[in-house]
Structure formats: structure tokens, C-alpha cells
Amino acid sequence: MAVVPNAWHFRGELRMAGRVTLSLLIVFCCLQPEHAVPQDYTAVVGDGRAQPWISPTGFRSGPQDYSGFSAGNPYVDGGGGRYLTPTTPRQPMQYATASTAEPGVGYANGPGFVTTLVDDDEGELEPTPFENLIRRSLHRMWFRTEYLNWSFSNPGDRLLGDKTLLTGNPTNRFVVTNPGPGPVTATARVMDLGPIDLGDNNGIRGTFGIPFRTAVLEISGFAFDQADDTLVGKDIRRAIADTQLPGGGQSARFIGTTFTLNGKRSLVPPRLYDESFSARFTSSLWGVGGNIVFNTDSNPGEGLRIRPMLGFRYIALKERLTQIGVYNAGRTIADQTSVIDSQTHNRIYGPTLGVRLELEHRWFTIGASPSVMLAANSMETTVLSDRFLGPNDPQFRTEIDRTIFTPAFQIGVYGRAHVTENFSIHIGWDFLWMTRIVRPHDSINYNVNAVGGVPTSSAISARKALGDFQAHGLSVGGELRF
Numbered sequence: 001m002a003v004v005p006n007a008w009h010f011r012g013e014l015r016m017a018g019r020v021t022l023s024l025l026i027v028f029c030c031l032q033p034e035h036a037v038p039q040d041y042t043a044v045v046g047d048g049r050a051q052p053w054i055s056p057t058g059f060r061s062g063p064q065d066y067s068g069f070s071a072g073n074p075y076v077d078g079g080g081g082r083y084l085t086p087t088t089p090r091q092p093m094q095y096a097t098a099s100t101a102e103p104g105v106g107y108a109n110g111p112g113f114v115t116t117l118v119d120d121d122e123g124e125l126e127p128t129p130f131e132n133l134i135r136r137s138l139h140r141m142w143f144r145t146e147y148l149n150w151s152f153s154n155p156g157d158r159l160l161g162d163k164t165l166l167t168g169n170p171t172n173r174f175v176v177t178n179p180g181p182g183p184v185t186a187t188a189r190v191m192d193l194g195p196i197d198l199g200d201n202n203g204i205r206g207t208f209g210i211p212f213r214t215a216v217l218e219i220s221g222f223a224f225d226q227a228d229d230t231l232v233g234k235d236i237r238r239a240i241a242d243t244q245l246p247g248g249g250q251s252a253r254f255i256g257t258t259f260t261l262n263g264k265r266s267l268v269p270p271r272l273y274d275e276s277f278s279a280r281f282t283s284s285l286w287g288v289g290g291n292i293v294f295n296t297d298s299n300p301g302e303g304l305r306i307r308p309m310l311g312f313r314y315i316a317l318k319e320r321l322t323q324i325g326v327y328n329a330g331r332t333i334a335d336q337t338s339v340i341d342s343q344t345h346n347r348i349y350g351p352t353l354g355v356r357l358e359l360e361h362r363w364f365t366i367g368a369s370p371s372v373m374l375a376a377n378s379m380e381t382t383v384l385s386d387r388f389l390g391p392n393d394p395q396f397r398t399e400i401d402r403t404i405f406t407p408a409f410q411i412g413v414y415g416r417a418h419v420t421e422n423f424s425i426h427i428g429w430d431f432l433w434m435t436r437i438v439r440p441h442d443s444i445n446y447n448v449n450a451v452g453g454v455p456t457s458s459a460i461s462a463r464k465a466l467g468d469f470q471a472h473g474l475s476v477g478g479e480l481r482f
Contacts, residue, residue, distance in 0.1 A: 140211045143206070146205045154198050171192055173189045174188060178251075180274070186252040190255075230281075257270050262449065262450050290313075306357055325337070342383045343440060348376070366414075367413070368412065372407065375405070375407065389458055425477075430471075
């Protein structure tokens with residue numbers, strides 16, 4: 001008996017076969033994604049961005065070019081590198097080294113680490129408050145340079161010698177005995193430093209300012225060319241008609257240096273010079289310092305500003321007086337050169353207190369800056385004499401070193417014309433006064449050792465003497481603001 005299959009049973013088997021077939025197709029597609037999805041050689045790494053796949057040799061995938069594919073050559077050359085072909089199985093992710101990395105592409109940076117280069121403007125950290133302070137200060141900093149023309153205080157009519165019993169005023173001619181040939185009587189005079197002029201000294205000053213929120217830091221320095229002036233004894237004659245002699249007559253005229261004998265005044269004639277005499281005075285001045293100028297006005301702008309100042313300063317004043325006289329007895333003997341050399345060095349340093357007053361306007365600024373310096377002065381005084389009494393008189397040298405309190409005062413008045421937002425023309429006048437300092441013309445003790453009233457050897461030495469020093473003058477320059 002023939003059995004006829006049930007039509008519904010057959011249909012059920014077809015349905016089951018379709019389900020199995022469909023399932024197998026889905027599994028196959030999942031097992032072989034290369035043949036079922038578009039080619040995509042990218043991966044998601046690090047920050048979630050898609051990165052090109054890198055071949056085992058370190059080259060990344062590029063545009064798909066199927067023209068060079070072959071079964072035996074899974075890579076294709078082109079585009080500046082070697083690229084995986086679509087038939088190449090997906091490889092484990094491999095990264096370039098640090099030396100071959102490119103911005104935006106990850107590279108190996110140690111086991112288990114992947115680093116990605118970024119452009120300079122990506123990932124910038126926010127500046128710290130201190131960095132913001134420095135940026136603002138440097139953005140508003142300024143520099144001012146000035147030409148200076150100042151005068152220093154002259155030594156005045158200081159006598160180049162000591163008082164003597166021969167005359168009340170040695171700068172006027174007085175009668176002495178001629179030590180050489182010619183007229184027996186002679187006249188002599190002692191010179192003073194009145195003609196010495198220490199004016200018109202050129203210098204330069206630079207000031208650097210860094211503004212902060214509550215104050216301005218200023219650092220400055222100045223220096224001058226050495227001031228130099230020489231006094232020459234011109235009134236020297238060997239035999240002339242001299243009205244200074246009682247009743248007139250012939251005499252020789254000398255320049256002399258008077259001195260004391262063993263510290264006392266005497267009637268001994270001065271050291272005489274009949275060939276030449278000169279006195280050279282030099283002075284050099286420089287200094288550095290800094291100020292903190294406090295901002296007391298919370299609303300900066302036009303108007304009057306009064307700001308206190310606190311700072312520190314160092315000033316160096318070095319001076320020298322060299323006297324040289326030549327005697328040759330009317331040129332009948334070899335020249336006898338006598339030298340007296342005096343040097344002083346003041347090193348003044350200490351804190352400064354002051355105030356700055358300024359009238360601000362958009363087109364100009366007018367101001368004044370008085371300050372007081374409460375300083376110490378480390379001073380040196382050196383005096384040397386060489387062959388003062390003649391060629392057989394040995395060199396004699398003395399030195400005094402000490403440190404004392406030395407106050408100083410300075411005021412500067414100035415005006416600035418604001419040419420542009422970043423540049424101003426500056427003109428001003430300064431006055432500097434220092435007291436309790438040593439100067440070379442005040443530091444010489446004109447003394448000679450004597451036995452029985454006869455000079456034997458020089459004892460010209462340094463002595464303790466304090467004086468004042470002033471400097472004042474014009475300043476012209478410019479200020480540049482950044």
C-alpha cells in the first residue's frame with residue numbers, strides 16, 4: 001500500500017529547513033565579516049576617535065586601490081607606504097614608534113600605553129595665578145634711559161699746604177730766602193684749589209620698571225665720566241723786578257708748599273718749586289639701586305598721585321688729588337720732583353625712604369621724587385708723599401679705613417610728554433647731597449719730621465676729616481612702555 005506523505009508535514013519540513021538555512025547563513029556571515037560588510041580598517045582607541053589600522057611593518061591603511069591585489073601579495077605599495085589589501089586578514093592593532101608618530105595618530109609609549117600627539121594649540125593647560133601675574137607685569141613693563149649732565153661740588157679754595165708763621169695768608173706772596181743761584185731774596189706763594197672746576201660731567205642713567213597690582217618695582221643705575229681738572233702754577237720766574245720786596249728790587253718767584261714741623265707751625269721756608277707745579281683733581285661717581293613704589297590709589301587715571309617709596313641704594317664716590325712740583329735751582333741742577341698724592345673712596349649703601357608725587361594727564365606727566373638715604377659709609381683714605389724734601393727723602397704712605405653713618409638726600413623733578421601710547425619724552429633735574437664723607441683735599445696732613453728745627457724727612461700723612469659732596473644737573477631721555 002503506497003503511503004502518500006502528508007502535505008502539511010512536508011510543508012513543515014520546508015519551514016524547518018528554511019529556518020536552519022537562514023540560521024546557518026547568519027552564522028556564516030558573522031564568522032566571515034570581511035565578505036559581508038564594507039572594508040573598514042579603523043579602530044577606536046584612547047579618546048574614542050577612529051584611528052587608521054597599522055600594518056605589521058608600521059604603515060597605516062590608506063585609500064583602497066584594488067588594482068595591485070594578488071593572492072601572493074597581500075600588501076600594495078602606493079600613496080607613500082604599504083597598505084593592507086582587502087583580502088588580508090585583520091591584524092592585531094600595532095602602533096608606530098614615537099619617532100615615526102604623527103599628530104592625531106596613536107603610537108606605542110611603553111607596554112600597555114598608547115600616546116597620541118596633539119597640535120600645540122590642543123590640550124593647553126590653564127595658566128596659574130602666578131603665571132597670570134607675571135604675564136600682566138611683563139606686558140606693562142617699561143624702560144627709561146637718560147643722558148645726564150651734572151656738576152660736582154668743587155673743592156673750593158682749599159690751601160695746598162698748611163698755615164705758617166711766615167705770613168697770615170700764604171696765597172699772597174711773602175718773602176723767603178732763595179735756596180739757589182740768583183738774587184738772595186725771593187718771594188713765594190702757596191696755591192689753592194679755587195680754580196678747579198668739576199662742572200659739565202656727562203653720564204647715563206637707565207631705569208627698568210615692572211608693575212604689579214599693588215606696587216611698581218624699579219631697578220636703576222647711573223654712571224658718569226671721570227671729572228678731571230688740573231691747576232697749573234704759571235707765576236714762576238727766576239729773576240724779575242718784584243714789587244713785593246720791601247723797597248723793590250730783583251727776586252726770584254716760587255710756588256711753594258708750606259708745612260708744619262713735628263705738628264707745629266714754624267718760620268721754616270716752604271718747599272719751593274721754580275720749574276713747574278701742577279695739581280690734578282679727579283672725581284668719579286656711579287651707583288645702583290632699587291625702589292618699590294606703592295600704588296595707594298585704587299582708581300588709576302588722570303589727577304594727582306601720592307605714592308610712598310621704599311628702596312635700597314649703593315653709591316660709589318672716588319676722588320684723587322695729585323700735586324707735582326719740580327725744582328732745579330734755575331736749571332743749574334737736575335730736576336727734583338716732589339709728589340703728594342691723596343686718594344679717597346666712599347662706598348655708601350643703605351635703605352631709602354621717599355615719596356613720589358605725580359600729576360597725571362593723558363598728554364603729559366609732571367612729578368617730583370624726594371628721598372632720604374640712611375646709609376653706612378665704608379671709606380678709605382690714602383696719602384702718599386715721594387721725595388718731598390728732595391731726592392733723598394723716602395716715600396711715606398699712610399691709610400685710614402673706617403665705616404661711619406652717612407645720611408644722604410636726593411630730589412628729582414621731571415616732566416614727560418606722552419608722544420604715543422608706548423613712548424614718552426623725559427626731561428628732569430636732580431640734586432644729590434651727601435654729608436660725612438671723605439675728600440682728598442681735606443685729608444692731607446702737611447707735616448715734616450725735624451731735628452733741632454731742621455727738616456729731616458716727610459711725614460705728610462692721611463688725616464681724619466669729613467666734608468660734604470653735592471651733585472646736580474639736567475637729565476634728558478625717553479621712556480618705552482611694552
